[in-house]
Amino acid sequence: xxxxxxxxxxxxxxxxxxxxxxxxxxxxxxxxxxxxxxxxxxxxxxxxxxxxxxxxxxxxxxxxxxxxxxxxxxxxxxxxxxxxxxxxxxxxxxxxxxxxxxxxxxxxxxxxxxxxxxxxxxxxxxxxxxxxxxxxxxxxxxxxxxxxxxxxxxxxxxxxxxxxxxxxxxxxxxxxxxxxxxxxxxxxxxxxxxxxxxxxxxxxxxxxxxxxxxxxxxxxxxxxxxxxxxxxxxxxxxxxxxxxxxxxxxxxxxxxxxxxxxxxxxxx
Numbered sequence: 001x002x003x004x005x006x007x008x009x010x011x012x013x014x015x016x017x018x019x020x021x022x023x024x025x026x027x028x029x030x031x032x033x034x035x036x037x038x039x040x041x042x043x044x045x046x047x048x049x050x051x052x053x054x055x056x057x058x059x060x061x062x063x064x065x066x067x068x069x070x071x072x073x074x075x076x077x078x079x080x081x082x083x084x085x086x087x088x089x090x091x092x093x094x095x096x097x098x099x100x101x102x103x104x105x106x107x108x109x110x111x112x113x114x115x116x117x118x119x120x121x122x123x124x125x126x127x128x129x130x131x132x133x134x135x136x137x138x139x140x141x142x143x144x145x146x147x148x149x150x151x152x153x154x155x156x157x158x159x160x161x162x163x164x165x166x167x168x169x170x171x172x173x174x175x176x177x178x179x180x181x182x183x184x185x186x187x188x189x190x191x192x193x194x195x196x197x198x199x200x201x202x203x204x205x206x207x208x209x210x211x212x213x214x215x216x217x218x219x220x221x222x223x224x225x226x227x228x229x230x231x232x233x234x235x236x237x238x239x240x241x242x243x244x245x246x247x248x249x250x251x252x253x254x255x256x257x258x259x260x261x262x263x264x265x266x267x268x
Contacts, residue, residue: 002057003027012065012134014127020066021131022049024056030140033169033260034061036131038150038157040234041116042079043068047236048151055149058253060260061141065131067124067157073115078108085112128161132168145169145260147189149252150176152231155193162187170259172252175202175230178209190219192255194248196228223251 004027011018022044026032037052039045044066052062068074084101088109091097098106098113128148136143147170150158155176162171163179165186173193191213195203206222213220225232225244232241233248 002054003059005053005056007053007056011069012063012130014069014123014130016123016126017070019069019127019130020044022052022064023062024049024053024064025061025140026056026059030061031142032059032061032140033145033147033256034063034135034138034141035256035260036128036135036146036148036161037062037064038128038148038154038161039064039067040152040154040231042082043074045079045236047234048154051151055256058256060256061135061138063131063135065127067127069127070123071119073111073119077112077115081105081108081112082116084109085116088113089116124157125160125164128157129164129166132166147171147256147260150174151233152176159191162189162191170256172255174233174248175199177202178205181208181212184212184216184218187213187216187218190221190255190259192252193220193222194233194251195222195224196230196232196244197224197226198228199230202230221255223248 005024006027007024010023011020035055039048044064048064052064055062088094088097098110101109132146135141135146148158148161148168149172151174155173158171159173159179162168163183163186168189170189171191175195195206210220210222228241228244229239231237231239233245234240
């Protein structure tokens with residue numbers, strides 16, 4: 001049974017300014033292991049907040065940072081424009097692809113394409129490392145048992161955080177791009193990955209990622225869910241698939257149970 005939890009919206013200090021976040025934690029007891037829950041490209045949306053609360057109910061202090069806290073453009077874009085921008089960015093002629101859209105969608109999508117192409121992502125990993133420091137300073141957190149998990153863009157960032165040498169106890173990637181392979185020697189924790197069989201742009205990177213992790217002597221366990229598209233875990237989007245989502249959730253909980261709550265926390 002999930003434990004009772006409390007949630008609050010707060011800010012913590014990042015290297016370039018305050019970072020907004022949702023904190024969810026067990027209402028009583030502790031200290032608890034902690035999980036940083038990393039957003040999709042859409043930002044700190046209700047789906048990510050809900051996932052963080054679900055982990056809190058399993059006995060973890062969770063922090064879901066808003067990595068767009070320093071971004072003045074993202075609040076002016078609608079989610080539909082961001083979704084439409086994916087296809088436009090992959091088109092041979094971007095302007096022709098925009099011109100083929102309904103007239104009222106062309107300017108929003110053009111702005112989303114520009115934002116996706118030019119946004120400053122350099123603050124994301126530093127803000128995640130600051131989240132680790134903030135959690136480690138809390139009396140209700142076991143400082144040696146902090147993990148990261150991310151979805152889509154956040155999946156890639158979970159891997160990038162591990163590859164930055166962060167002192168994580170575990171890292172989980174959901175359908176996120178592989179971190180730079182030349183940085184995998186910095187990984188200090190076991191890594192688990194969940195990928196859709198119908199998501200070739202991301203899942204196609206997994207064999208080389210796995211090979212490079214093995215060559216570096218790192219612990220990486222990837223799972224590919226046949227028939228599942230990108231973002232199959234997001235139960236607030238049409239991409240959601242219940243069976244692979246449930247299986248991935250169970251595997252994730254088991255992974256965190258072993259590496260965050262087990263006796264040998266943070267195998268290095």
